[in-house]
Amino acid sequence: MLGLPDHVTACLFDMDGVLTQTATVHNAAWTETFDDFLRRRSERTGEPFTAFDPHSDYPKYVDGRTRADGVRTFLASRGITLPDGDPDDPPEADTVNGVGNRKNVILVRRIKEDGVAVYDGSVDYLRAARKAGLKTAVVSASANTPDILRITGLGDLLDARVDGNVARAEKLPGKPQPDTFLRGAELLGVAPKDAAVFEDALAGVAAGRAGNFGIVIGVDRVGGTHGADLKTHGADVVVRDLSELLEGTA
Template sequence: MRKLGLPEVVRACLFDMDGVLTKTAEVHDKAWKETFDEFLRRREGPGFRPFDAVADYDEYVDGRPRADGVRAFLASRGIDLPEGDDDSPPELDTVHGLGNRKNALLLEKIRTEGVEAYPGSVRYVEAVRAAGLSTAVVSSSANAHDVLTSAGLQALFDVRIDGVVAAERRLPGKPHPDTFLAAAHDLGVEPGAAAVFEDALAGMDAGRSGHFGYVVGVNRAGQADALREHGADIVVGDLVELLEAGM
């Protein structure tokens, strides 16, 4: 392994955004909880069981495209809503309506609170680029451009495959590997020559099923064992640990 903590075969690095590069996982979590709790309170009354900001978030929505997250969580509660349309208004109780409600809350939080990058991740991406490796962001978020811009990271990546690009190309989201495969293709490398960096279990599944050269699990939520079980070759608490391990 070189000083980046990666096998020599790796020529490109594919980074998830929320929770790996930026401290937005918590913002997403809050927006999901507000959205689902308000919906459940109206549907089931004051005795409703709230959205669990850790267990439900990790299991059903983290790393998934927005509508998939809505479907997965509602199915866990035995709730089946109409799909609605991509542009369903946020006040409409459909899959896309709830997703759009969550997105409106998220964008408001980004505007009012801003977005912070993990310093260790920035240092690692800069080291990767200095070593001549290509870089991509692979995110389920349709707001990746706004988040990267707010965090000052947009210049660090050669390719961005996000929720907008996935919709345009009709790519299924994580846990399917298609968005990561598209990033590798756009960078001109085979999957076996690319490393995936993820903090979500759905992202681990995508890295494993896509047969990528190396899969790095970033343990931001105390789920190191689960990350390994879902396909991580190595688990770190912060990407800077890879630089320190490679020295």
């Protein structure tokens, strides 16, 4: 049913890039933030400037991870370590949290100006899943999840939410660790083996694999090698859009 094994009774959806067309907005905001950071650093140190690559750096180091983990993981790939600072650091601070908060200012401005688009195939899938009696949750690294759900109205189609705020409050490690998905399954009252994970990020499918969920559906919105990379990192099946699962073409 719905492209899932028969024993699956719950669906755990990532948000950015799976339910909403916001992965590209995050990527653009990170690119602007990191390029500015790296350019200023290069002017200060005399080291050559190498831009953030939205096609390779984003999926490898940032996509699916919490804001702070994204900063740490990408900067580590360039041999740069910053002090963590404090989550309330101002956007000007050259700390992990400061850089993350700088990116958030850009992200929030873009969302305010352009709004948020959903994937129609995902909304159809959510409706079909609920009609079939499956439970649904969103499991996102983003602390902006409540706003995005409100803007899009998607909250009405979800039984539970585990997001960046919940993870911080409950001290849950983010993706690629499985803990946020495991918490989602727990909130829905199902065992991980009876839940399906839907993810577009490499860190996300890795989290699904690590949690031994019933099935991990990789969602490839970008093409190129991403579909194959999703499989290597833990996806059992890869689709371009959830409508393929409704049509039985996956």
